[in-house]
Amino acid sequence: MSTSITADDASGPAPKPPAAAPAAARAPVFAPLEGRERALGTIALSLATFMNVLDTSIANVSIPAISGNLGVSPAQGTWVITSFAVANAISLPLTGWLTQRLGQVRLFTVSVLLFVIASWLCGLSPNIESLIAFRVLQGFVAGPMIPLSQTLLLASYPKAKAGTAMAMWAMTVLVAPVAGPLLGGWITDNISWPWIFYINVPVGIVAAAMTWSIYRKRDPGPRRVPLDVVGLVLLVLFVGAMQIMIDKGKELDWFSSGQIVTLAAVSAVSFLFFLAWELTEKHPIVDLRLFAQRNFLVGTMSLALAYGLFFGNIVLLPLWLQQYMGYTATWAGLATAPVGILAIVLSPWVGKNVSKIDPRTLATISFIGFGIVLGMRAHFNAQADFVTILIPTVLQGAAVAFFFIPLQAIVFSGLSPERMPSASGLSNFARITAGAIGTSLFTTLWEDRAVLHHAHLAEGLSQTNNALGQTLAQLRAGGFSESQALATVNRMIDQQAYTMAVTDLFYLSSMVFFVLIGVVWLARPQPGGGAGGGGAH
Numbered sequence: 001m002s003t004s005i006t007a008d009d010a011s012g013p014a015p016k017p018p019a020a021a022p023a024a025a026r027a028p029v030f031a032p033l034e035g036r037e038r039a040l041g042t043i044a045l046s047l048a049t050f051m052n053v054l055d056t057s058i059a060n061v062s063i064p065a066i067s068g069n070l071g072v073s074p075a076q077g078t079w080v081i082t083s084f085a086v087a088n089a090i091s092l093p094l095t096g097w098l099t100q101r102l103g104q105v106r107l108f109t110v111s112v113l114l115f116v117i118a119s120w121l122c123g124l125s126p127n128i129e130s131l132i133a134f135r136v137l138q139g140f141v142a143g144p145m146i147p148l149s150q151t152l153l154l155a156s157y158p159k160a161k162a163g164t165a166m167a168m169w170a171m172t173v174l175v176a177p178v179a180g181p182l183l184g185g186w187i188t189d190n191i192s193w194p195w196i197f198y199i200n201v202p203v204g205i206v207a208a209a210m211t212w213s214i215y216r217k218r219d220p221g222p223r224r225v226p227l228d229v230v231g232l233v234l235l236v237l238f239v240g241a242m243q244i245m246i247d248k249g250k251e252l253d254w255f256s257s258g259q260i261v262t263l264a265a266v267s268a269v270s271f272l273f274f275l276a277w278e279l280t281e282k283h284p285i286v287d288l289r290l291f292a293q294r295n296f297l298v299g300t301m302s303l304a305l306a307y308g309l310f311f312g313n314i315v316l317l318p319l320w321l322q323q324y325m326g327y328t329a330t331w332a333g334l335a336t337a338p339v340g341i342l343a344i345v346l347s348p349w350v351g352k353n354v355s356k357i358d359p360r361t362l363a364t365i366s367f368i369g370f371g372i373v374l375g376m377r378a379h380f381n382a383q384a385d386f387v388t389i390l391i392p393t394v395l396q397g398a399a400v401a402f403f404f405i406p407l408q409a410i411v412f413s414g415l416s417p418e419r420m421p422s423a424s425g426l427s428n429f430a431r432i433t434a435g436a437i438g439t440s441l442f443t444t445l446w447e448d449r450a451v452l453h454h455a456h457l458a459e460g461l462s463q464t465n466n467a468l469g470q471t472l473a474q475l476r477a478g479g480f481s482e483s484q485a486l487a488t489v490n491r492m493i494d495q496q497a498y499t500m501a502v503t504d505l506f507y508l509s510s511m512v513f514f515v516l517i518g519v520v521w522l523a524r525p526q527p528g529g530g531a532g533g534g535g536a537h
Contacts, residue, residue: 030155030218032155032156032157032158033156033157033214037214038156038157040210040214041152041153041156041210041211041214041215042153042156043210044206044207044210044211044214045149045152045153045156045207045211046149046172047203047206047207047210048108048112048145048149048204048207048208048211049145049146049149049172049176050172050176050203051112051115051200051203051204051207052115052142052145052146053146053172053176053180054176054179054180054183055084055119055138055142055180055197055200056084056085056180057176057180057181057184057314058180058181058183058184058196059080059081059084059184059196060081060180060181060184060314060315060318060336061181061184061185061188061318061322061329061332061333061336062184062185062187062188062193062196062329063077063078063080063081063315063318063319064077064319064322064323064329065188065193065329066080066131066193067128069193070125070127070128070131071127071128072128074319074323074443075250075251075443075444075447076128076247076251077128078247078315078319078439078440078443079128079132079247080128080131080132080135081315081436081439082243082247082436082439082440083132083135083136083139083243084135084136084138084139084142085139085432085433085435085436085439086136086139086239086240086243086432086433086436087135087136087137087138087139087140087143088139088140088142088143088432089239089428089429089432089433089436090140090143090235090236090239090240090429091139091140091141091142091143091144092143092147092425092428092429092432093232093235093285093286093425093426093429094143094144094232094285095143095144095147095148095425096422096425097225097227097285098144099144099148100222100223100225101222101223101224101225102222103219103220103222104148104151104152104219104220105152105211105212105215105216105218105219106219106222107144107148108144108145108148108149108152108211108215109208109211109212111141111142111143111144111145111148112145112204112207112208112211113204113205113208114137114141115138115141115142115145115200115204116200116201116204116205116208118134118135118137118138118141119138119197119198119200119201119204120197120198120200120201121134121137122134122135122138122194122197123194123195123196123197123198124194125194147424152211152215155218179337180333180337181318181332181333181334181336181337182330182333182334182337183196183199183333184196184329184333185328185329185330185331185332185333185334186329186330186333187199188329188330189328189329189330190330225283226283227283227285228278228281228283228284228285230277230281231274231277231278231281231284231285231286232285234270234271234273234274234277235274235285235286237266237267237270238267238270238271238274239267239433241263241264241266241267241270242263242267242271242437243436243437243440244263245260245263245264245267246437246440246441246444247440248260248263249444250444250447250448275288286422286425286426286429287419287422287423287426288426290415290419290422290423290426293414293415294522294523294524295410295411295413295414295523295524296411296412296414296415296423296427298410298519298520298522298523299407299408299410299411299412299413299427299520299523300411300426300427300430300431301430301519302363302407302410302516302519302520303404303407303408303411303427303430303431304430304431304433304434305434305512305516305519306366306367306370306403306407306513306516307431307434307435307438308434308435308437308438308441309370309438309509309512309513310370310400310403310435310438311434311435311438311439312435312438312439312441312442312443312505312509313374313377313442313505313506313509314336314339315439315442315443316442316443316446316502316505317332317335317336317377317502318332318333318335318336319443319446320446320498320499320502321335321336321389323498324382324494324495324498324499325382325384325495325499331386334386334390335386335389335390335393336393337393338390338393338394338397339393339394339396339397339400340397340400341394341397342394342395342396342397342398342400342401343397343398343400343401344397345397345401346397346398346401346402347401347405349401350362350401350402350405350406351405354405354406354409355409358525359405359406359407359409359410359413360406360410360520360521360523360525361406362402362405362406363402363403363406363407363410363520364517364520364521365399365402366399366400366401366402366403366406367399367513367514367516367517367520368513368514368517369395369396369398369399369402370396370399370403370509370510370513371510371511371513371514372395372510373392373395373396373399373510374392374506374507374509374510374513375506375507375510376391376392376395377392377503377506378503378504378506378507378510379503380499380502380503380506381499381503382495382496382499407520408427410520410523411423411427412424413523413524414524442505445501445505446498446501446502446505447501448501449500449501449504449505450494450497450498450500450501451497452501453496453497453498453500453501454493454494454497457493457496457497458493
């Protein structure tokens, strides 16, 4: 999923996003929509949100097909996912400024139309370089869409029905990660991978047209506000150089490469200058002083680390299934999509009770759930059947339901209303960036562990080994040449090595989730039970 990303935006009692407060604070108050107009407005916003969230998961099961078609390794193919995530994370802090400069309705409509254009260009990409470039564009213009859809939807309903509005919105962003792997797998197997991007074109055009026709008279209009250009440039340099370094590290043999050393230096220096600048700038693009708040620090750190683990694993699972377990993209989608079932069922209950039950307790339930699920996956082997793989996926949905909402409640607890937009932007930036880094690290570690396991397995085999001799004899008897027989055996060793490597990472992730339980309890409890439950509304 990002789950990325995405399920946290579906958390019912979440605060208004970055774009909401600055523009709304000085904007005229519009009456809620009614009847047919409100229904159509909800559909338009939901379509745009669905399209955006869908694109965070639809490519996961298509990576082997994309990388094969474009002549790159699956590890390089994952740049299609990480490039979108990094660009999306960088654009989030800009949402508030852009909203004031353009107006929220104009910005939302323009973002949707640019997303459509970027999606069309992704489908037309002739090579991996152009696809990554257009995914960066797509991720960047997607940044304002999720928070602004929430802002516009809340303004469409009376305050008494705000909970209903957000519940409907939440269902949209929770259904999309379920549909993504299924739709992506079916399209990849039955049409071709570019169509996972082309399907955004009609959906986006309809959503933009409906949104503009309904909301254009409800736009407070543009205002001139300062932009922290230096902070933005340093942010792009710091995050961009770090992500490229992680993505290309294995390919270039890490720090034996001058390019990797340069990227590391650029990232480190940019980060230090970024810290110094943002802490002294009058209008910082990122309010780093929020980290002085204990619950914000603990909540954001827990959210980012856990999401990095979660997203890295949901990218790794379909890669393993398709490359070494013989799954088609469609079947890989069927094996990974049900993660949303229990999330959809349980999220409303969690949202309703987060102000009554200590969010640290709810987050602990989530981390225990993730730990158990990943522990189950750590026992997978090359003979695991579909049901064995499916059961942990279904159970993981419960962990997702207890994950985003309580951690957001901790992040926002104790913060004044005027700091909520900055806190939302910064915590989401940390989460999405962690997801991109997690994807890169997990695919790199998977390759490294597989090479190690392959070497150990091969050491145990020799031409005098009885089992090996019998296997080669059977293959030769079946019509295989000597080289074909050896290649088949090597493929069998590969399957075992990569399966052992993926279970290593599942086990490691399980242990880290259990460690994170201790981290989340470093947050302070809040008066009245829920740690920030009330403040999160």
